[in-house]
Amino acid sequence: MKNPTIPVIPRKFLMSFILVTSLFSLWGFANDVTNPLVAVFKDVFVITNAQSTWVQMAFYGGYATMALPAAIFIRRYSYKAGIVVGLSLYALGALLSIPAAAGANFNLFIIALYVLTFGLAFLETTANPYILSMGPAETATRRLNLAQAFNPLGSLTGMFIAGTVILSAIQVEDFKNDVNGYASDLAPTEVVQQQHNIPSFLQSKPRERVYDANVEAYVATVGVNAPMTALQDFKDGKITSFQGMTHRELQQNDLKLVAMPYTAIGCVVLLVLGVFLVSKLPHTSPPDASHDVHFGRTIKRLLTNPNYVGGVIAQTFYVGAQIMTWTFIIQYAENELGIDKATAQNFNIMAMVIFLCSRFICTFFLKYISPSKLLLILSAGAIACTLGAIYIQSIAGLYSLVLVSACMSLMFPTIYGLALDGVGEDAKLGSAGLIFAIVGGVFMTRFQGQVLDLDGFMGTTATRGSFFLVVLCFIIIAIYGFTSSRFVKKATPTA
Template sequence: MNELVPERASGAATEVGTYTVGKRTGLFVLTVLFFVWGFITSLNDILVPHLKSAFDLSYTKAILVQFSFFAAYFLVSVPAGMLIRRVGYQLGIVLGLLIACAGCLLFIPAARMHVYMMFLLGLFVLASGIAILQVSANPYVIALGRPESAPSRLNLTQAFNSLGTSLAPIFGALVIFSASAGVVHFSSVQTTLNYPASEAASVELPYFWLAVVLLALVAFFSWVSLPTIKEEGEAREETTHRIVGFFEFLLFPRLALGAVAIFFYVGAEVAIGSFLVSYVTEKSVGDMGVSEAARYVSLYWAGAMIGRFIGAGLLNFVRSGALLAICGFSAVVLISLSITSEGDLAVWTIVAVGLCNSIMFPTIFSLALGGLRQFTSQGSGVLCMAIVGGAIVPLFQGVAADSAGIRLSFVVPLICYCYIVYYGAFSPFLRNKK
């Protein structure tokens, strides 16, 4: 169990801020952070079809947007857990925001040079910053209250993360798709030749303003002083200070299997969001334009937001593992209905999967960290590393879409949800003890 220390130790090397806030205010400002990184992450669902058109890419190459973004979690999360153990959660948040800001600014030269690989580099840097934020903020929210209410509390903050993911596709459709579509009205030969470059350039301004927002958050988190988390046993025995090797975490069954669950959950969620525009624009499915299709991406993420608000309440009465298994099974049923039907039924059943996603990430995260005590920050790093599923699973779906068609490619996330059902059903029998 983690312990909150209201005041910082005098002379601490990791001191941040001049204005100390309490637990409730701390939870509020962290909720704002969840909203911002959810907004940024969901913009990728608009970038995938947009850059696919701008650079004339296959599904497999276009999904490298998600691969570059989520691969950063695999490479950065465990080192981030070690870093945060040394510098503290709040300084980790500040560093994560600065790195994410640098990633946003890389979109400016990428757009002006019209280089796809530079877009991918910007996404990798941006995601590296967000990975540090995830490793810092998730266990912090868990520690801001009683351990038994941690799943409910994390679901509440993740609901605002989903609010960001819900609004981002609308923002992307208005700012990115509309800006690129505007160039079609000019009919000169030169404009036609430069149209792909104009499409790529339409992402420059949105990401510049995102960088400004991130810099404002850096200033804010440098000014305030959040309550310090002191991990149990931190000052009692020398053994609690050692860094546990990555493979040693395999000896904690609930954490190890929870990491696999995070891998499959994030992979499935991201894969569906990434291919939703292409799927619903299919003639046999929704037969609509990309701007209209983007609204369904927003509804998909809005379902997760609504479900998290509901789930935050339900988890006070229903065992978290059982609710996780129910949601996983519902997702399997909905995807099966979508890929075997057409028209509105196919569209709405795939969109409704977002509602099933609602409680999955925070519930898996809190279940997997249960009982880790002094190793919580490193366990958080392991779980955040598993977010690399958002890079791998969509890539498999991209390959499936190129070879078997986009409809059948949704079997890939369906398989992922089957594992979620397993983890939810059997998590009560797993313990984080060597």
């Protein structure tokens, strides 16, 4: 049993812990305010699905590009220096959205996201091991889990801002709704919702029609009911205007909405940067720790540490499971239950709320349960919930998929803490591998998307069957939870 008398956060580190923990919400906001841009840019710029995925490629590519340089930087200098550089790049990337929106420049938006995630890579590579070092090694994982518990607060804020500032206000959706309204008599959304007994607080109000004579004349003449075709014709000038705006004007209007939250968060990040510049943060490295990188020797030690290598592998599959679950919950609701996208997104928000609450609950349990055992228990729960989503045919299957988030809540920081247990100063470079593992999720998400395009998979529908990939990820995480407790903790290496 864990010793509850050992302090999680020693008093001398309390203020520094609070300050560094604020960074976890900042990168949570960036992650979840960016996700809807894949769909938004597809319509606003009238591009293909493949082209719109550059948003995610740039976002996660930034982590891949900068994780290792960030680790080398903080090893050579300090945690504070890494935070300052990270916040500076974050603010720069966020504020680049202003000229990108003004010029309606898709490529500049992609560059802005790429630079922004340079900053996030610096912050995550720095903040995670810094939090681990702020106190006794016995409570390091609990300390990181507590700090990570504030990450979903930023994520929820990002989801809310994306929904209210961007998705509910962009006029390209009014245009598409108008085209659909003229082209066909669509079934009311509420009928589908009532059929599945969805609680009223999760139901979304259908977007109202915006009547426009130019669109009506276009549909009457062309007879098209594909909004993307109509958007392309609007861009090409075959529809002269919508609500008095040309396509260029509508595009600039919507991109200004996209830029608003990035401008706001850029200003907030600059304020946080100012606080860190004037704050005195503790040096937590051992007195005899060297700031020389010794890259080759450090990498060799890490790669011969089975606990660390296993942690990187487990983290790769965890990120894959998380992104697949949260990305395709909408497709699950739509394809399997006929629920509209807006209502399906509310299930995603509910999943994030559960994720947040579960983090605080599981952090409490870590006071009495070892991290490796808790990881094994959570993995088993996640496997059961995912199998429920695959095999339960009713709305209960969707609720089962939502409950996976409760089991995922503490996996990332727990794997992180276990993998870096006992590596000493190598944690600064070792953290880069765990942040780089974020990239793995992108490839697995693409694989799941390919499965979704099939007629069926593993004896069930393609949508349900695609979640067997998520089950596989949790099995690998469970194996790491089982084996990590059996690895012999090595003495802290010297650099």
